[in-house]
Amino acid sequence: MPYVNIRITRDGATAEQKASLIKGTTQLLVDVLGKNPQTTVVVIDEVDTDTWGIGGETVTSRKQQGK
Secondary structure (H helix, E strand, C coil): CEEEEEEECCCCCCCCHHHHHHHHHHHHHHHCHHHHHCCCCEEEECCCCCHCCCCCCHHHHHHHHCC
């Protein structure tokens, strides 16, 4: 039973986009590894940009600076 965890920042991914990620990830595991889609689990964690850091800065700060 494959388990895939996708982490994205909480800044506007729509329900449709998240559903597409789940469907596409499941299909990728079917196509590449021959996994059963009925037992494939995909979880999307949305992380606040204040708690996600890159290069010593929060994503919130980086966005404000235009990075």
